[in-house]
Amino acid sequence: MKKTITLLFSLVVATVQAQNADSVAIRSIYNETLAHGKSYEWLRHLTKQIGPRLSGSTGAQKAVDWTKQLMEQQGFDRVFLQEVMVPHWVRGAKEEAYFRIGSKKTTVPIAALGGSVATSPKGVEAGVIEVKSFPELRALGPEKVKGKIVFFNRPMDPTKINTFEAYSGAVEQRANGATEAAKLGAVGAIVRSMASNADDSPHTGGMRYATGVPLIPTAAISTNGADLLSKSLKENPGLTFYFKQNCESLPDAKSYNVVGELRGSEKPDEIIVVGGHLDSWDLAEGAHDDGSGCVQAIEVLRVMKALGYKPKRTIRAVMFMNEENGLRGGVKYADLAKQNNEKHIAAVESDNGGFTPRGFGIVGTPAQRAKVDPWKPLLAPYGLAEIGAGSGGADIGPLAQLGTVLFGFKPDSQRYFDYHHASVDTFETVSKRELELGAASMAALVYLLDTHGL
């Protein structure tokens, strides 16, 4: 009995000591990041000097070159590119749009959705059918929809506390609205911006056409524009809507994921990924989406080097290409991992903005999630209260099939959809402290994953 108690006591002491060591290490990670952080100035360069970087664009290539050079300058053990062919959609000349009541034209801000076809060079003008849902549209039937422009105007639900839930509840309009409208003979689809605020910036984003359905042009209208159009339709149901857009899909282009690596000292064949996506929409600086995630990932490795921390496992910062309109980079990364027989034990992605940290979503088995439980008290003092089953991240998603446990960094969601996919997603909307706390939170998790495994 005494032996058992002694053993138990030793175990408890060992656990407490380990926790203390972790606690000290995590404190030093936050200290380094908050007092000497580099991510904010890197983000300034990426957004202000490079700017928009849609897949296939010059900006995207510059971002590849610059992050590769940056990671080389940081002295990471290895920096390399992974070639990947990406969709190459271009917006062309700026869109025009107005609605017309009699001879009066009222201009509204629109932006073609990514992947949409152009209108004819003269544009398209037609009567408008406003709907809030696909069932409502289908109930109208082809006789009412044929030859019309369908206006999808279901807002993001403001009563959802997490705005990503509200986004999920509305985004089908953007993704599939054109197809649903075309099935009934519509000639265009205008979609209320996926935005949580009232503003004048259209928020673009990806859409896809179903096969066998006519490809009709589709665009996002700003939330203020949508409200104005809806109000005007109530007063003048016969108004017409005109829009002209000039976008097109070019042949796939060559691009790259950019990978920086610190080689593991004990288990180099076990890999931990931390990443974000390097591409952004063409009309945005992509500060929150997802410049933040990229510079945070690089900062994680920089902080480890600055602290003299030698990881047991191999840690990789990955700048994924093409999250916005194809996910080719994420798929390629997982394909190569499989092909090269790499063992990825965990992947952490930051793609919900550079906001104040709240926690991590985990994609893994209950047993894997349970291994994270003892870390919660270590992370709680840093505002990371929400750690549990959740979503990982689009780019790391394909790694799940290799058994990798996925972690999605979860910053506060309240402001994300004010900026998302719009020209207002600028460097100025990022708080240095919030960005750095996010980087430190990711570094703390990566430290725990590296130290204790999964």
Add this chain to the structure above:
Amino acid sequence: MKKTITLLFSLVVATVQAQNADSVAIRSIYNETLAHGKSYEWLRHLTKQIGPRLSGSTGAQKAVDWTKQLMEQQGFDRVFLQEVMVPHWVRGAKEEAYFRIGSKKTTVPIAALGGSVATSPKGVEAGVIEVKSFPELRALGPEKVKGKIVFFNRPMDPTKINTFEAYSGAVEQRANGATEAAKLGAVGAIVRSMASNADDSPHTGGMRYATGVPLIPTAAISTNGADLLSKSLKENPGLTFYFKQNCESLPDAKSYNVVGELRGSEKPDEIIVVGGHLDSWDLAEGAHDDGSGCVQAIEVLRVMKALGYKPKRTIRAVMFMNEENGLRGGVKYADLAKQNNEKHIAAVESDNGGFTPRGFGIVGTPAQRAKVDPWKPLLAPYGLAEIGAGSGGADIGPLAQLGTVLFGFKPDSQRYFDYHHASVDTFETVSKRELELGAASMAALVYLLDTHGL
């Protein structure tokens, strides 16, 4: 035994049912606030139409008149004023400041600290002694300090996770720097702004002179200005600093707390206060500090009325006057409560900005805090994870001596000191959703306090 078990079971069932009713009520509070909230438009009026409202100013009086009228329009059961005499400090003409190296003058942004005396009409110019702490200053002694301007340049510690801790660690320089410098014969004191970011806006704030020490003029310098001055001092220790300010303290002025009330239906003599302070610094719109707290408090009562909720106890929205430079309104409120034998069971203050909610700090006995424990699971789904012993709020502080339990609404602290007491504390920096979530959080707590008592 069976009886006991049955009784226990009934208790558990009753508790679960009560929790369900609470859960539903809290959900409806958030729904109303997020879908139909009025606080954001009220804040727009308070900041953009009324603007700065330092105690004794025309703006403060306008804010009193307008919030009284607003609460009357909302149909609260009673709206009344509490007269209070407040300090009346005025800035006068804008300050001027530069440092001079040889014949080269470099202008830097400063703002007189609230309560400071003016310089002579010609201004003051002297050599500069830079220090990071009072002990460092004292160690220099009068021989080195006499006739000089002391430059207090200890930054807020960026490694503190909660920025209010960093503020607490630096603010003595602003509050007492002039006195400490004057004791050693200095002719002026320049204080690094209490700001967590690098910017060009000086952040003012209250200071006080100790009795028996010469009153020397003192001002805040922007953080960028402080860094530039410090760098220049290293290169040119003999540089001189010039500043001129024109502030003065006028005789106390008449002002008011503004109180709106919903009368309790069962225990009208038990009062719950929810409030913020109506005054702001003269150079700021006071959007976060503390227009947010005021409009949130009014919104709490509006939401209750909109939901048809009849409070058991009396709920008061209180706009306290003069938090910034005297706390006279808070003191007056507690004095009147005592004088009128009012029983205040709880007071909730929002004075940490209109940011995304994190929790509540509680000032009360362990037994009182324990009564809040069962509410935590009801509030956690709304991001309110941090509920426990903490600080209440300056204005409600004087109620503690009457046995009132104090609750300080705790929003995320990361951006607060970017704006605090500076011209950049504008309406545009407030997120509608974050502001509304704060109002709903306060309403949820007030609902629980009203329903269950304390």
